[in-house]
């Protein structure tokens with residue numbers, strides 16, 4: 180399949196190259212780029228476009244195609260959101276035009292928020308039954324890696340809905356499908372059937388289970404759009420390297436492993452886009468072209484694509500490695516090569532100027548040993564800044580905290596800790612001295628979160644497992660309104676990287692990282708992991724601090740290498756001078 184598909188994409192790439200050459204001969208028209216239209220406009224130019232983001236052009240949301248009344252609701256619900264960000268200027272019109280999209284831009288640049296606004300602005304799907312009645316169907320499916328991110332998007336949309344006049348029933352606009360004891364699948368599916376929402380937000384595992392139990396409730400056949408956020412986490416691909424035989428064997432083994440365990444997201448996308456694979460392999464039949472409508476085989480195929488009418492696909496992340504882009508673009512068979520656009524935020528600039536240049540994030544590396552807790556050698560002084568003072572860290576139990584103390588004492592009290600006690604002490608100290616309201620502690624993927632919470636609480640830290648919904652008022656505290664409550668009693672949320680990707684917690688000021696979050700090797704994967712971890716702070720001009728706590732010089736040097744790759748330098752965490 181893949182070779183046919185590659186040939187298919189290659190033909191388009193050639194055509195695009197000749198168009199680019201032709202347009203290079205045209206006089207410049209100014210502006211960043213012009214849109215080539217999309218399926219609705221009927222003026223699809225059959226080209227694979229790529230555009231690289233620049234600064235925002237100062238357009239308004241209505242100028243991007245959003246309804247003015249909807250924009251008023253957005254601005255009422257989110258007073259900080261008045262004009263689109265640079266990436267939203269590019270993303271929103273392409274989503275509204277029905278394009279397939281491969282999107283990458285920095286963490287906190289507004290990708291997910293822009294996605295939500297555009298999907299809500301797509302026309303609602305209404306099915307006309309043979310008996311003359313009509314019913315609504317799900318318009319867009321948004322797949323995210325973890326439950327908390329699903330709840331965050333749900334919360335955003337509910338806020339928006341409540342600002343609409345008249346306000347529709349929230350369940351008709353958004354529902355979530357996630358796993359959890361408190362969210363039985365049966366009732367979620369019953370709700371979907373009773374009131375199909377405009378947008379369904381789900382995790383891949385929950386969606387896969389739902390498809391097994393009640394495929395009809397998901398209405399995949401009439402979907403208009405599928406979006407996969409954090410796609411590099413959800414779709415695993417293997418990095419290729421031009422090296423010797425031993426690497427080749429490891430590479431092939433890794434490829435076989437992915438083939439054996441493709442993961443739920445691949446399986447879901449394979450199922451939804453299966454008709455495209457059939458289409459790609461279908462030979463051109465000249466007799467079909469009696470009316471001489473098509474100038475080329477490509478135009479014929481492009482029309483067949485429109486006839487099949489698969490939902491547009493939007494794939495996004497702050498980090499998209501080349502091997503993943505290659506896979507998605509040339510091999511997966513999910514994207515429509517006649518109607519796809521790549522939107523790549525301008526990370527090269529950020530890198531050239533220092534990753535940190537336009538973001539107010541301070542990165543520190545702290546070495547915690549038996550004898551001392553200190554900054555890594557060579558850390559520079561932090562720029563002077565007015566700081567909010569940290570208030571005392573309370574220790575009383577709260578909603579969402581570990582309440583069954585006896586149970587955990589019994590469970591953990593008798594066994595050796597898997598954590599480095601010096602590192603936990605450094606984190607507890609840093610938290611007490613520097614955190615005004617909320618901090619996140621990211622521990623390695625294989626480490627037990629609940630145990631870390633218990634140990635920190637034994638040290639007097641107000642620690643809890645990151646769980647947006649349990650954090651207070653069904654998630655409202657962490658997702659927006661709880662700053663004052665949390666300021667009175669700062670909390671340390673503990674999680675692994677997998678459950679923090681994409682999260683936007685406005686009150687978060689600090690991220691502590693225990694060791695190297697993604698294993699002991701410094702490679703593209705660990706750099707990407709750091710980008711996502713650090714990206715939980717410093718969003719939209721807010722200040723933030725990332726403190727990596729390691730056990731020794733060697734590990735500290737690895738974190739420093741990651742920072743160097745990102746164009747950042749460690750600054751001193753002043754409490755450990």
Ligand SMILES: Nc1ncnc2c1ncn2[C@@H]1O[C@H](COP(=O)(O)OP(=O)(O)OP(=O)(O)O)[C@@H](O)[C@H]1O
Nearest residue numbers: 259260262263264286287288289290291292497681
């Ligand atoms: N146009 C805007 N103006 C002001 N703030 C915005 C705008 N768009 C989004 N935001 C805010 O920016 C924050 C980050 O947005 P979002 O989560 O969409 O970023 P992201 O690019 O998806 O990040 P990540 O890569 O970490 O998932 C949110 O708090 C959101 O409310």
